[in-house]
Amino acid sequence: MNPIQKTHSGELAFSILENIEALVLVADKRGHIIYCSPSILRLLKVEYEDVLGLQWWNLTRVDPETQRQEIEGIKKIIAGTIPLNRTPYTKSILDKNGNEYWIQWQDALGPDDTLIGVGQNVTEYFHSQKIIETQRAQLKRLSLVAEKADNVILILDKDGNIEWLSRRFEILNNLKLTDLVEKMGSTNIVNVSNNPDISKILERVKTEKIPFSYESKNHNVDYEAWAISTISPIFDDNNEIVNLIIIDMDVTERKIAEKIIQDKNKDITDSINYARRIQRSTLPHMKDITAAFPQSFILFKPKDIVSGDFYFFHKGHDHIFIAAADCTGHGVPGALMSMVGAAKLTEAVSKSNDPSEILALLNKGIKSALKQTEEGELARDGMDIALCSVDIKRNVIHFSGANRPLWIIRKGSTTVEEVKGQKKSIGGSTDDSYPFEEHKIKYKKGDTFYIFTDGYADQFSKSSGKKLLTKKFKEILKNNCAKSMAEQKAYLEEFIENWKQGAEQVDDILVIGIRL
Template structure:
């Protein structure tokens, strides 16, 4: 029987009494300081909350400002890309001056041309003025952060823009707010501290009374409900551990049937006692299964085999007597000393070993070695668990061989693809080179817009503008058969014929006829490609339109093959439809005469030409073509904007309408202001 002073009840009561005394003493001596520390802590937390809140506001303000800057940059990105691609400094300056530098937080803008490897244009604010240059920004702008955005034109990167910004004025204002809030917090908590001191004495008395009642209640619970159940559990556990050492002994359950924790402990302990005999039997069966099916080898630090399972002997072909001291003959490719060092350092060793069977056959075994020590006799041994992976190794060899063959074939295919891509890229550069410069458009017209976006790297849409004679211009827009490589080849043929026609016209004083020019194209293509009837091997040509503009007489002439001319008249959009026959088509006669329309220009006139790529683009809620009527409404909607802004709005409207649908064809749109 345990003496009372050695029992748990005595110890718990002693701990409670001592703890209460310490708490009372501590309360008497340090409650004021503790109260002060708590209030100071709350004060500090409130200040930290204010600082954290202001910091969050700073981050939100920065994030909101940066998002606003990014939207502004995205709005200007397309215009800057267009200006950089066409080297139009005037357009770039207008966008930078009127849009970007108008934002207070933006300090400078730098546009870099990656093709020319130079600064295209840079601008910054100084003394309230906007200064433009082609040099790098002054060094004092390096202190500002910047946002860098890539400029892309026709799906190709051509440069980037850096926007330097300064958020310090906004942040300074937030810091002033923070300082004022912290001062208010100090005043508030000083008042709270004075009020808390008044209530301190009452709370102290209440706590002493509660502590005394708690102590009395705990003493009653310990004596009444804990001591007896603990003694019963102790006796039951002693019987249980005696049973574990000798399962033949008779055991009795713990006699506690209460509904508290002691009753639960007794219940689960009794359940463990009832199943212990069953677990002993199942453990023996499990050991037998492991012995027959898992390869295990136990050895000492010298490599001498101590014990092996039946499965190990079956695979290696040795009996227990034959396996003793056979490490070197059985495991061929291991360094035992290194393995033991690894196990001692890391706790285990994993790897693959080669096993040589009794009959000379070599097997690959996946090995996991750990250390097991007996504290009774202070001896250690190493447990090696092995799995036969010989078949897996053979499969890996075959897999590696196949991967080498696939890699060789893939490399050859990549070489061919790279050659093809390089050829197409170079062809794209040639195609862009034959397009007219923006200088001749500026000379011929008051304002203009050009949208030219091939569906692929190469395209079948092409446009030309030439000054045939002084003040006389011929504009041509053609949608050649197909797109991609075959469409691009057709544009080169059209360009060759166009050069010949322009040369002939420039050396004569005859009146220029757009109808005759289209007829010349029709006859030349049919003769070159031998497309005389519907049985011809090919059927290539183009849908196109030609505008002749005489600035001296202030007139225009127009002929068309399936490309309408849109123009604004009396705040409405009128259309000249032209002919429905395609140039060069096998069903178009070789001597076909196209209609010619002539118009005298009295007031400012705006003309628009488009290939079917814009009109036939699928999109919208019902996934229908964009269509001519919607295109006419688009012209009316943005007619009063500059043409550079009209271009951006046209592309934006098409993008919204297209949504996630793929591009269906090349796109070419030309707008002119006469």
């Protein structure tokens, strides 16, 4: 029988001890365990026989010197030479598998020179306190570092309440942590932050457990200040958020620079848009072209706001001139060149009806305007052009080309006849006395001819990374030549957009189609 069960009252006490969760040990005057509660057996994963007779310090596996001191202490307590320490104390014990548990004990003297220890398992509390102590030490080290930093740094609890803020925050906002409640009504970052979306940002960080950066404008200072803030979660050993740290980077100078750039960019864009209106005003009116060629289209898609490609139209007494020109470059440089080219082409057409002679005059005019004939001049800009003069009385197309061809599809046919231009540009390295050739092509009613720049065929596809190429462009015209000119234009425009698939347009696009 267990010593505690000797009396009726002992049996009652024993029954209570067997059914409570408190940890109870009873030892004799030598420190040998004569009773342990079932709660201890469950905790240590042992049987009663494994514990009975052990000295209770064996459960803690302390060193021999500590054991000796505890034996002497128990003897003196039981002998009454020293008082029993009734203050609770915490010690660790190990279960059968070596797992450590922290128990808070309180001792008492029992009958028959016994010593009773009553304890409770405080392992979770002990570990949480250790974690808190570690975190506090880490935060203290962080705060010491943060004090020396130029950044605004805030340390929050898991709910967003500010626990610490850096000296930089105090200087920038003329506020201390103790002032926040009075001025902001709270120390919570939701009330302190200038970002209207801070609640959503905080919730996202807590839900996804990842850092997040956001931009804010500081309204608490006498000047405009901007910061990019990064809010990062700090975790405990169980991957639970215990703190949040916000680090601000001052980007005011960058924002000011961006504003200057935006303003300048707007000025430049406004100027280019104005240049676009000027350039478009110099292009022929479509009503004049359709009056001369009722069945015709012009597909004109500049890469940028202004274009280095341009089309030309002039109706003479017996001849109608139409041209597709591609000047060096695109955008603003190309547009400037196109203005020079269009002016010089108009001047040349006023002097001759012969396309070959017009190109020769144009070549001289460009080289002279750009001073390309002067020694040491580095400007080598010029243009490629396909120029047609349609003799409507004799049904003849007079054609001259500089690096650009003329394509003809006869009525009822799908064969593309190509009349090649010469492999020379207008201006640049071409000699100012270079003779351009003229080609005469008889046509019948219903025949269709096309002149164009290289932009359509040179366009890349986003999916394949390949150019459309001239061969494919020619197939498109062959397969659609029976359609009306308006339908052809619509198809060409739709096809090139589908081909690009969102890829950047690489060059100005100009395609002219005329059914005679």
